[in-house]
Amino acid sequence: MDDHAHAEAFAEETSSPSVAGAHWLTDLLAILSAGLICGVLTAMFAISAAALLFASVLSAHITLAIGICLLGTIVLSVVIALFSSCPGMLSVTQEVTVVTLAVIAASIHGTMFAAHSEAEILATIIVMIGLATTVTGAALLAMGVFRLGRLIRFIPYPVLAGFLAGMGWLIVSGAMAVILGTPLSAQTLPTLFETANLIKWLPAVAFALVVDLAARRSGSPMVLPLAIAAFLVVFHVAVWMLGLPMAELQGQGWFFAPAQGGSITLPFHGNPLAQADWTAIWSELPKISALLAISGAALLFASSGIELSVRRDVDLDRELRAAGLANVLAGAGGGAAGFQGLGLTILAHHLGASYRITGLLVAAVCIAILLYGATLLSFIPIPLFGGLLLWIGGGLLYQWLIGIYAKISRREYLIVLLIVALIINVGLLEGVLVGVFAAAALFVLEYARVEVVKYAISGETCQSRVEHHPDDQAYLRKNGSKIQVLRLQGFIFFGSGQQVYHRARRCFETSDVRFLVLDCRDVTGFDSSAIQSLTRICGMVREKDGRLIVSGLKPALSQRLNRLNLGGMHASAVLHFDETDQAVAWCEDCLLHEWKNRPCTQHTQRFADRLAHDLDDPHAFGAMRPYLEKITYKTQNRIINQGEGGTDIYFIESGFVRVQLETRNEQPVHLRTLGPGTTVGEMSFFLQRARTASAIAETDAVLWRLSHHDLLQIARSQPELAHALNSHFIRTIAERLDQSNALVRSLID
CATH class of the missing domain: 3.30.750.24 (STAS domain)
Structure with missing residues (x-):
């Protein structure tokens, strides 16, 4: 059965009211289940990103970080669901953007810690996050408006690989800081093997490894939801069997302590604009500019990956505009930056919920958690959030530090290592900038060798x-x-x-x-x-x-x-x-x-002498004269028209003739210019086919025409002369072919 028959059969099936109702019910169930599952996962990713945003020194304000990330996720989910070019597109506050905001937040905290109150530091960080998100959104919106979606093609691949690998390390480092409660550094590295810390990060690492292994082997989109549910059940069963009180576990850093009043703090609470230190924010503008490049590149990468995974065309410029508008609105409320989520979108499509309403349901689930879920957070173990971050960061490290080793040159791989080393030891912005300069230097070096x-x-x-x-x-x-x-x-x-x-x-x-x-x-x-x-x-x-x-x-x-x-x-x-x-x-x-005593200027001034020389017969012109017609052409007169029948051959006595190939939509292609002593039209003359090119007089020209019928007459009455003519024509064609072959050989050699 062909595609048309399949389409007709499908139309007949769906035309039935019962079948249509069944399809509607199936789609509704798929949308509801996908909205619930993806909504919970989106909220958990946002909360994990929040733990990364306020890691270590700011961890006491985790509910504020959760409010920032959930608010950004809600706005992103609604706007991108409505304006994306791909129905079913889901979005979230992304770790690659949050880690940049975390670096800026830590820098502001370190600058203001000695001379400002904690309330002023928090207000400054909140304003910085909102401003950075808004500026990022405006930049993405401008890129979409000016149709710059193809800019991703101009970013050197080693720089992107090094940046993504560096992001992976920062996410892994942030995950360990979330789990342990202290930043991961060379000084704190020995504490990883202390019993109190070992029993915290080992379950997180085990969770990340199990999820990664199961996802690679099965490919099912349900692996992550099932793994999260299994971890929660096993962990709480173990706590119940050991009889450990919740307050003690919260004090030891196994759970987040519930917020006062049981609610999540929203970023615009308390008018942070009035307490912010703008001087500290302006000093971080170079890092905020790095966020623009990071968000644009990561968004385009994610959109391209979605396009390939769901096998549906994605308009990159429209995705930039949608993400830009969403970030502008999210930043206005103090939310964190984000964009389209690759894994979540693929999951929604695998669940059969490739509809715009799916994104709205995801936003509704996040709103419910934002309003009523603060207490529930105290029952989710911190190693679970750390395990999610380890899975994401470890995946980036493996893909962009190990997986690409065989795909790029050794010089390019050294640039990747250089960027990662600088991001780890110096900073994100410094690593990216040095990577760009190193890639440019490598390009110049490689190009100079071409x-x-x-x-x-x-x-x-x-x-x-x-x-x-x-x-x-x-x-x-x-x-x-x-x-x-x-x-x-x-x-x-x-x-x-x-x-x-x-x-x-x-x-x-x-x-x-x-x-x-x-x-x-x-x-x-x-x-x-x-x-x-x-x-x-x-x-x-x-x-x-x-x-x-x-x-x-x-x-x-x-x-x-x-x-x-x-x-x-x-x-x-x-x-x-x-x-x-x-x-x-x-x-x-x-x-x-410069050629002295040039022969052709002596014996071929007249056509008769030239013909006698070419045919090696002093009486050739006299014998052929009854069959020849002398024609004079003015400049630009057409001698031969492409596509017409080829029954005549022309001998050029004086002037120049241009042979050109004419096309419908382009300018004519110049094939050859023929001067005195040459012939034109011999190919079609002998093949008896339509003319394959046109001949036009470049200057005033005098030509002698010989028809195919007259050549047959010469062959019957003067066979030796006809043989000489044929030999001359064949020699002319052979010489032109030999010249073309010699040119091809020289180019190949």
């Missing part, structure tokens, strides 16, 4: 599209080494400019070059140091009494080259042509004009 000369070819094989008399053609092939063409490519700067200079000097040292053509059609740009290299080439060419020709240069680059004037004193030695073929044709004309 051969800027795409190929070098002499005039022996690279002849112009102007077809001369056979004598002239033979002379040009013999003296073609005097013309050297260097086809350049890419961006020419100080390193590659030296390559061009040394290659040009080698041309003049190893052969009798007089004309050096720099084919710049593939050149994308050059810097001032490349101009100095060209100036040196000009001086060298002038010393050798040669000529330097630049061809195919883009108009903007040509104007810049003219402004720089190549050193001024050598400007007269440089010629400019739009096309390389024009440059080579000019060089060929120079060689032909």
